[in-house]
Amino acid sequence: xxEDQFDAYQSLAEESEDHRWAFGxxxxxxxEGVDTSVPDGVDxxxxxxxxxxxxxxxxxxxxxxxxxxxRLPELEEETALANIALDLLGQARxxxxxxxxxxxxxxxxxxxxxxxxxxxxxxVRLVEALDxxxxxxxxxxxxxxxxxxxxxxxxxxxxxxxxxxxxxKGAKEVTYHRxxxxxxxxxLGDGTTLSHEKMQTALAAMWPLVGELLRPEPVADALPGVAxxxxxxxxxxxxxxxxxxxxxxxxxxxxxxxALVAGRGGRDGVHTEAFGYLLAxxxxxxxxxxxxxx
Amino acid sequence: xxxxxxxxxxxEAAAAVxxxxxxxxxxxxxxxxxxxxxxxxxxxxxxxxxYSGCPAxxxxxxxxxxxxxxxxxxxVTVRTALAPPWTSDWITAEGRRxxxxxxxxxxxxxxxxxxxxxxxxxxxxxxxxxxxPRCGSADTTQTAAFSGTACKALYRxxxxxxxxxxVKDV
Numbered sequence: 001x002x003e004d005q006f007d008a009y010q011s012l013a014e015e016s017e018d019h020r021w022a023f024g025x026x027x028x029x030x031x032e033g034v035d036t037s038v039p040d041g042v043d044x045x046x047x048x049x050x051x052x053x054x055x056x057x058x059x060x061x062x063x064x065x066x067x068x069x070x071r072l073p074e075l076e077e078e079t080a081l082a083n084i085a086l087d088l089l090g091q092a093r094x095x096x097x098x099x100x101x102x103x104x105x106x107x108x109x110x111x112x113x114x115x116x117x118x119x120x121x122x123x124v125r126l127v128e129a130l131d132x133x134x135x136x137x138x139x140x141x142x143x144x145x146x147x148x149x150x151x152x153x154x155x156x157x158x159x160x161x162x163x164x165x166x167x168x169k170g171a172k173e174v175t176y177h178r179x180x181x182x183x184x185x186x187x188l189g190d191g192t193t194l195s196h197e198k199m200q201t202a203l204a205a206m207w208p209l210v211g212e213l214l215r216p217e218p219v220a221d222a223l224p225g226v227a228x229x230x231x232x233x234x235x236x237x238x239x240x241x242x243x244x245x246x247x248x249x250x251x252x253x254x255x256x257x258x259a260l261v262a263g264r265g266g267r268d269g270v271h272t273e274a275f276g277y278l279l280a281x282x283x284x285x286x287x288x289x290x291x292x293x294x
Numbered sequence: 295x296x297x298x299x300x301x302x303x304x305x306e307a308a309a310a311v312x313x314x315x316x317x318x319x320x321x322x323x324x325x326x327x328x329x330x331x332x333x334x335x336x337x338x339x340x341x342x343x344x345y346s347g348c349p350a351x352x353x354x355x356x357x358x359x360x361x362x363x364x365x366x367x368x369x370v371t372v373r374t375a376l377a378p379p380w381t382s383d384w385i386t387a388e389g390r391r392x393x394x395x396x397x398x399x400x401x402x403x404x405x406x407x408x409x410x411x412x413x414x415x416x417x418x419x420x421x422x423x424x425x426x427p428r429c430g431s432a433d434t435t436q437t438a439a440f441s442g443t444a445c446k447a448l449y450r451x452x453x454x455x456x457x458x459x460x461v462k463d464v
Contacts, residue, residue, distance in 0.1 A: 026352050033340070033373025076438035076448065083440040090347025094376075149412055165376035169346055171412070172379060172464045173444075179415045180439055236411045246414050271435055 015019060027294050029108065030093045033042035036101040036162055039226075046222040047160060049122070052112070053219070054151075055095030056123035059113060060275075061144060062088035063282050064127065068137060080180055083156035084141070093165045112294070114286035118271055119280055125258070125266040126209040128275040133201035135188055135195070142244060143206065147213045149174040150236040151228055159225040182244045189248025196249065204247075204253045211257035212265050213237070247293040295365070302436045304337045305330040307365035314353040316442050318396040321354055325384025328375050336369040337362055345444035382445075382463050393461060398457040399427045399449065424460050426451035431432035436460075 038044045064086035072078045096109040127144060131137040152174055155167035190193040214234050220227040245252055264270040285294065296304060308330045309322035315424050321327040321341065329340040332384050339358050355372040362370045382401035387395075390400035423432040431453035438448040439462075446459045 005343060026356075028352065028355075031374065031376075033371070034376060076440075079448075080438060080444060083444050086347035086349070086444060088347070090343070090345060153412060161377065165379070166346070169343075169376060169379040173345060175412050176439060176462075178412075182416055200391060236326040238413055239411070243414055244444065250398055 010234065020034040025294055026073055027110075029097055031092075031097045031101065031162065033075040034162060034165075036098065038102055039160055042160060042226055043222055044104065045100045046219050047163075047226060048099045048277055049219045050223055050227045051095045051099035051102060051163065053122040053217075055092045055099055055112070056121050057148070058088040059092035059146075059282075060121070060123045060278065062086075062092060063278060064130070065141075068131070073134065077247055081137075083181070084177045087170070087177070091166065091170045091173070098162050098166065105237035110286065114224035114292075118276055119269040121269060121271065121275070121279070122267055123271075124209070124212045125272050125275075126212060128208065128266070128272060128278055129209065130274050130278075132205065133198065133200045135201065136205060138181050138188065139199065139202040140176065142185050143210055143213075143241070145174050145181055146240040146244075147233060147237050149178050150233045150240075151230075152170070154228040157229070163226065178240070183242075185244055185250070186248040189245070189250040199248065200250055203250060207253035208258035212267070213256060215265070215267070217267060284287065296337055301330070301332055301337075303365055304332070304362060304367055305320045307361045308337075308339050308358055308411070311354065311357045311361050314350045314357070316393070316398070318398075318443075319385075319392045321358075323386050323389030323392060324388075325380065325386070326354065333371070336371050337367045338371045338373060340373045340375050342375045342380050348444060358372070369395065380464075382461060385461070394427045397427050397458055399424050399458055399460040401461045404463045424449055426454060426456070427458055429454040430458050434458075 020139060022164055062085045065081050065088070067083050069078065069085075072081060087214045092113075100107045100112055101110065126140065129140070131140060149171060152167040152171040156171055158164040158167065161166050185199060188199040190196070193201075214230050214232050214237065216229065216259045217227075220229045241252065308327055309320060311321045311327075313319055313324055313326065313328055326341050326344065326346070327339070328342050329338075331338050331340075338415055339362070341354060341358070341363075351374070359370045360371055360457070377443050381404050383404050385400060393400045402424070404430070424434050426434050426449075429451060431451055433452040434449050435445060437450050437453060437457065437460050440446075441448045441459050445464075448457065449460050450457050
């Protein structure tokens, strides 16, 4: 065997059982070798449901960000958004695996990502919306990452060691996402008359969906010490948004939350029209080849 | 049983695996390789991802099995450790030297975890200057906070005008 065969690309040509067909493929359980037993006294079903919510937020938003690839104004933004989408996909994979193990029905990350119906997804509706322009992209990323960083920072102290480890790792990543988004919102908001107007319009368009991030969640209430109650994140979320918007000379839009459907929203599986199209793109290949490995 | 000299040989073989995306350094140099132990006749290798979405983990596990196989260890288990999370502080002095020699600026010390909310950075990052790996000048500018892999940022040297990558301090 020569050194060449250790080359990451050369070795793909080897006959092997591990289904690698390109760099980074041949997916295995992202929690392989991690002790995923549910701690004593923790409601396993609630833990699975909670992890699924946080996984779906990351999975769906990652997919939306991936749709921006090849459409961004500069190569640097392309690499930035690709990295952010990749970080979120990594978080989603681990959280889906955590949910699957806690649930105990034998579903792995692929089954949860590709073979659930629309009404079984638990993501907030903020992440499924299609960005109309670059202002919406950066505004939504700011809102999402300010909220998620506050959440992951708290979750790093979770009584579930697996969730705590996933969160501690993710918090470092989302720190970069939030700074990236905040710097763009400031640049556009405090930029030209046109960029200011577009940024303000973008915030107004998405603000009705912001409230859902901080809405009390019964699943979190059922997991004291393990989950973070969404309403507990409001103070940090508001402080960050206020600081960025002030620097960006932007006004905080009025808080008029989008209506729930019979009291149900994204966390209950009620989504917007845009979500069906997103899911079709995300799932169609896996559903056309249900026995494929990736 | 894999003990003593055999375990040392397994450790050496595992430590020599190059990182697939930064082939100038090994997984040991980067601090990705956390432990090599044995369980009966099996060699158990523990690795940790640098970033949650790092696509190189699978390649690293494959390369570990291949190198250990060549070194005579057929029974290899590769495990993932998520906690504590990887920090760029785990990159060894040797790893930093190899990165610099290859034109990649090694990371400065990572900021300690904040006691309260993570501080917001609205302007250019106020960290210690990153020295150009080619000419050594400290007169450098960050051109993007992200680069071709999850662990790096893009910089430009104002003295020699060369662009270069910087391994982010996290």
